[in-house]
Amino acid sequence: MTEIVETETLEKTMKAVAERALGEAVPPTLQTLTERHLEKVLNLVETMRAAGVDESIVRHSIREIIESYEQELVKVVAQMAEDRP
Amino acid sequence: MTSRPIKFRPDDEFGRQCALDRLHVLDTPREPEFEKITRLVTTIFDVPIAAVTLIDRDRQWFKSVQGLDGTETKREIAFCDHTIRKTQCMNIADATLDPRFADNPMVTGEPYIRSYLGAPIITADGYAIGALCAIDYKPRSFSPEQERMLVSFADLVMNELELRQVASVDALTGLSTRRALVQEIEAVMGQQRDAALLFLDLDHFKAINDRFGHAAGDAVLQDVAGVLLDNCPDIATAGRLGGEELAMILPGYDEDAAQEVAETVRRSIAALALVDYPDLVVTTSVGIAMRHASHDGHAWMEMADAALYEAKRHGRNCVRLSQSVTPPTMAVQR
Known part of the structure; x- marks a missing residue:
C-alpha cells in the first residue's frame, strides 16, 4: 500500500476493493458510484499535493478513505441483498 | 479537474430541503466514515474544529464534528448557512472584521471562532445540503490550494452520502425500497x-x-x-x-x-x-x-x-x- 497514491495503483486498489465488496456482478449503480469515488480520491490526491501536504500524510489519508469506503460498500451490498423483493 | 455540478440551484430552498430530506441522514448516529474525514481535516488543515454540517429548515445539524460539543446550532448563526449559497469555498480570515459575522454569538462567545473555511456539499442535482468546514480560534488565511483541497474532501462526503442512498433504491424500478x-x-x-x-x-x-x-x-x-x-x-x-x-x-x-x-x-x-x-x-x-x-x-x-x-x-x-x-x-x- 506504500505506492497507493500513484494513479494506476489507486485504480487497481479501488477495483480490488469493489470486487471484494461486491463480487463479480457489480450492480450498475454501485459501479458508477465506485468509479466516481475513484475520480474524487484522485482529485483529492492532486489537491493535497498542490497544497504541499506531506506525502506520508497523503498516503495515510487515502488509505483511511479507501478502507472506510470498502466497509461502507459491504454494508450497502448486505442491505441491498436483504431488501430484494 | 472538478466534479462540481454544472447546474447549481442556490435559490431553490424548497428543493434543497427536499434533497436533504431524501437522504434520510438527519439525526442519524455518528458514523466512522464521516468521523475519519473530519479528523483528517483537523490534521491536514491544522485546525482545532472541523465538521460535516447539514443545513436543515431552522438548524445546522452536525453529522460529524471534532472540537465542538453538541449536535446542532440554530441556522441563523451558522457560518455554513452562508457557505451553501455558492459552489466554491467561503473563506473568512478574521470573523471579527467581517460585518456578516462580527456580532455572531459564536464569534463574540464560545467557541470564539476567528477563521473559517467551508466547502459546500452539493448533490448530483445541484443542491447544497450542507458544508464541510475547518475552523480556527485564531485569525489565519487559508490558501486557494487549501480551498481546493477542502472542496475535494466535501465531494467525498457527498459520495459517501450517495452510497448510503443506493441501498434505499430498488434496483429494478429505481423506486425507494x-x-x-x-x-x-x-x-x-x-x-x-x-x-x-x-x-x-x-x-x-x-x-x-x-x-x-x-x-x-x-x-x-x-x-x-x-x-x-x-x-x-x-x-x-x-x-x-x-x-x-x-x-x-x-x-x-x-x-x-x-x-x-x-x-x-x-x-x-x-x-x-x-x-x-x-x-x-x-x-x-x-x-x-x-x-x-x-x-x-x-x-x-x-x-x-x-x-x-x-x-x-x-x-x-x-x-x-x-x-x-x-x-x-x-x-x-x-
Missing part, C-alpha cells in the same frame, strides 16, 4: 400536517407474467415506476413495497390533492403503451389513507391497504379513499 418507504412513513407520521399515503397494486399482474413471461413483468414494473416518478412531486416519495405493490407518500397533501395525484397516476398507467408488448394492457387499483395524529406508521399502512382492497373489490382500475379512521385490526379488537 420497502425499508426506505417505511422509514419515510414514520418520519411523515411525526410531522404535524396533512399527508396522504397511496397504495397501488397492478391488476392481474400474475396473469401478465404467466402469459408474457417475467421479462414482460419486469418491463411493466419499470414503465409503471416511470409513471410514478413522473408524477411524484419533489416533496413526495414513491416506492416498491414488494412484487407488484407500490406506494406513494404525499406530505402536505389533503384528500382532494391526493385523489388528483392518484387519478392522474391511474389514468397514466392505463394509457401505457409498452414498446415490446403492444397487446399488453396494464391497470392499477389505488387505495388512499390520510394521516391521523392518533395512528402510528403501521396503522396508516393498514388503512391504505384496506382502501386498496376496496378498490379491488369495486372492479379494479379505480381509486378508493379510506373513509374510516380506525385501522382494520383495531376495529376487530373492539
Whole structure:
C-alpha cells in the first residue's frame, strides 16, 4: 500500500476493493458510484499535493478513505441483498 | 479537474430541503466514515474544529464534528448557512472584521471562532445540503490550494452520502425500497400536517407474467415506476413495497390533492403503451389513507391497504379513499 497514491495503483486498489465488496456482478449503480469515488480520491490526491501536504500524510489519508469506503460498500451490498423483493 | 455540478440551484430552498430530506441522514448516529474525514481535516488543515454540517429548515445539524460539543446550532448563526449559497469555498480570515459575522454569538462567545473555511456539499442535482468546514480560534488565511483541497474532501462526503442512498433504491424500478418507504412513513407520521399515503397494486399482474413471461413483468414494473416518478412531486416519495405493490407518500397533501395525484397516476398507467408488448394492457387499483395524529406508521399502512382492497373489490382500475379512521385490526379488537 506504500505506492497507493500513484494513479494506476489507486485504480487497481479501488477495483480490488469493489470486487471484494461486491463480487463479480457489480450492480450498475454501485459501479458508477465506485468509479466516481475513484475520480474524487484522485482529485483529492492532486489537491493535497498542490497544497504541499506531506506525502506520508497523503498516503495515510487515502488509505483511511479507501478502507472506510470498502466497509461502507459491504454494508450497502448486505442491505441491498436483504431488501430484494 | 472538478466534479462540481454544472447546474447549481442556490435559490431553490424548497428543493434543497427536499434533497436533504431524501437522504434520510438527519439525526442519524455518528458514523466512522464521516468521523475519519473530519479528523483528517483537523490534521491536514491544522485546525482545532472541523465538521460535516447539514443545513436543515431552522438548524445546522452536525453529522460529524471534532472540537465542538453538541449536535446542532440554530441556522441563523451558522457560518455554513452562508457557505451553501455558492459552489466554491467561503473563506473568512478574521470573523471579527467581517460585518456578516462580527456580532455572531459564536464569534463574540464560545467557541470564539476567528477563521473559517467551508466547502459546500452539493448533490448530483445541484443542491447544497450542507458544508464541510475547518475552523480556527485564531485569525489565519487559508490558501486557494487549501480551498481546493477542502472542496475535494466535501465531494467525498457527498459520495459517501450517495452510497448510503443506493441501498434505499430498488434496483429494478429505481423506486425507494420497502425499508426506505417505511422509514419515510414514520418520519411523515411525526410531522404535524396533512399527508396522504397511496397504495397501488397492478391488476392481474400474475396473469401478465404467466402469459408474457417475467421479462414482460419486469418491463411493466419499470414503465409503471416511470409513471410514478413522473408524477411524484419533489416533496413526495414513491416506492416498491414488494412484487407488484407500490406506494406513494404525499406530505402536505389533503384528500382532494391526493385523489388528483392518484387519478392522474391511474389514468397514466392505463394509457401505457409498452414498446415490446403492444397487446399488453396494464391497470392499477389505488387505495388512499390520510394521516391521523392518533395512528402510528403501521396503522396508516393498514388503512391504505384496506382502501386498496376496496378498490379491488369495486372492479379494479379505480381509486378508493379510506373513509374510516380506525385501522382494520383495531376495529376487530373492539
